[in-house]
Amino acid sequence: MRLDRTAIDALESRRRVALINSIIGLRPVVLVATADAGGRSNLAVMNSLMHVGARPPLLGLLFRPDTVERHTLENIRATGAYTVNHVHGAIVDAAHQTSARYARDVSEFDAVGLTADWRDGFEAPFVAEARVSLALRLCEEQNIRSNGTHLVIGELCSLHCPDDAITDAGSFDPASAGSLAVAGLDTYYHGGPVARLAYARADVPPRRIDTASLSTD
Amino acid sequence: MRLDRTAIDALESRRRVALINSIIGLRPVVLVATADAGGRSNLAVMNSLMHVGARPPLLGLLFRPDTVERHTLENIRATGAYTVNHVHGAIVDAAHQTSARYARDVSEFDAVGLTADWRDGFEAPFVAEARVSLALRLCEEQNIRSNGTHLVIGELCSLHCPDDAITDAGSFDPASAGSLAVAGLDTYYHGGPVARLAYARADVPPRRIDTASLSTD
Numbered sequence A, B: 001m002r003l004d005r006t007a008i009d010a011l012e013s014r015r016r017v018a019l020i021n022s023i024i025g026l027r028p029v030v031l032v033a034t035a036d037a038g039g040r041s042n043l044a045v046m047n048s049l050m051h052v053g054a055r056p057p058l059l060g061l062l063f064r065p066d067t068v069e070r071h072t073l074e075n076i077r078a079t080g081a082y083t084v085n086h087v088h089g090a091i092v093d094a095a096h097q098t099s100a101r102y103a104r105d106v107s108e109f110d111a112v113g114l115t116a117d118w119r120d121g122f123e124a125p126f127v128a129e130a131r132v133s134l135a136l137r138l139c140e141e142q143n144i145r146s147n148g149t150h151l152v153i154g155e156l157c158s159l160h161c162p163d164d165a166i167t168d169a170g171s172f173d174p175a176s177a178g179s180l181a182v183a184g185l186d187t188y189y190h191g192g193p194v195a196r197l198a199y200a201r202a203d204v205p206p207r208r209i210d211t212a213s214l215s216t217d
Helices: A005-009 A013-022 A070-079 A089-097 A108-112 B005-009 B013-022 B070-079 B089-097 B108-112
Strands: A002-004 A030-035 A041-046 A050-054 A057-063 A081-086 A133-143 A150-160 A181-183 A187-197 B002-004 B030-035 B041-046 B050-054 B057-063 B081-086 B133-143 B150-160 B181-183 B187-197
Touching: A002 A005, A005 A013, A005 B150, A013 B050, A030 A070, A041 A070, A041 A108, A050 B013, A050 B057, A057 A070, A057 A133, A057 B050, A070 A081, A070 A133, A070 A150, A089 A108, A089 A187, A089 B187, A150 B005, A187 B089, B002 B005, B005 B013, B030 B070, B041 B070, B041 B108, B057 B070, B057 B133, B070 B081, B070 B133, B070 B150, B089 B108, B089 B187
Parallel strands: none
Antiparallel strands: A002 B150, A030 A041, A030 A081, A050 A057, A057 A150, A081 A133, A133 A150, A150 B002, A181 A187, A187 B187, B030 B041, B030 B081, B050 B057, B057 B150, B081 B133, B133 B150, B181 B187
16 A cells, blocks of 8 residues: 555545554553642553653653643643553553543543552652553653644653563563553554564674563563 | 662663663664665664654654764755655564664665665655555654754655555554564564554443454464
8 A cells, every 4th residue: 555645634534543643553552640739640541652861761752732631741740740650451441441531520540440559759649550660750841843742751760660571681571561552542462572683783794682581471 | 670760870871771761662663764965875773753643644753863873864854855664574683783883885775685665756765675664754853952862753755555454444553564663772572462442431431342353463
């Protein structure tokens, strides 16, 4: 299939949104938990988490102002604090359900049956049922002129994950932790490791590293 | 495992980079192809592709100026044109190898054994061996103050993918296309579908949609 821009723009609206949202392939799916200044919790499933840098450790989230994520963005601006919690198989239905438009006085935690865990005195709750959680503090917001979205960059304050999800090389293995990915807005995937490759050098052919230490979950 | 910021910063440098790069979980891995003003091609594997919006169709790429991706960024600024090509199992070793530091006068296409396909008169080549390719034109660059990275946003000009990778709902299925994901810098994953969920409504419990139409590849 080859679609030029005219053909893309001519797609029926829902099909265009479904196609363009999924065409980049698998991406992280996380629950972003926040609280407003009064301590009322909010929870939103998001698929725009990105790595920004390792030193300092920075992650980004892209927000569309016209969706249910709006409360999350308002809370982050108000308190500066948020947590990012990986979605795994046992909580994927509840996670997806947070995308419904609940009234502002309803906490999505209660509505979907997940538990707000106020940990370490942090101003935003963690998702108790998540295996991997990250606490972040807002450090920069960029407005994307092209379409009015907002890129929120946060600095990592703490990282919580199962010991056995860390490989010998020190990296995180999403398969071992059961962390899911999503394509587009509604289809969730589990990842199985295919190959680990050695650091590439111009004068050496590509070499695969034994992946026996990787989970084959 | 619980690491606070002090413990994260105290990790040995390579382990910190490995952990922070992988902690968001699975993300897209693509080959970004460009040409300089003289038509010399360049190819770089990247793991920072992001969805920015569907109308207009916008994708983002985050660049660190101090890596081999630098030539890619210079070419995009010079010509405005680039292609994004999904990595599948048969080209993953070659794709990874493009991350080696080749001299500027070496095209990574030649060095790693992939084929530059000059298609549709577009100013940047496509990767002939890729099954899914996107042609993009630069429309915005944002500088991230927190760490000096550059977010490049491009508008989709054309989309090339196998017919059978498009679901009945019009979305792209990365499993069916064999498109891989990556965690961190060196570990590649294949995604298998777990669940597709219906559009969430506050007054309806989460509902799974039959995924028989999804590939179980």
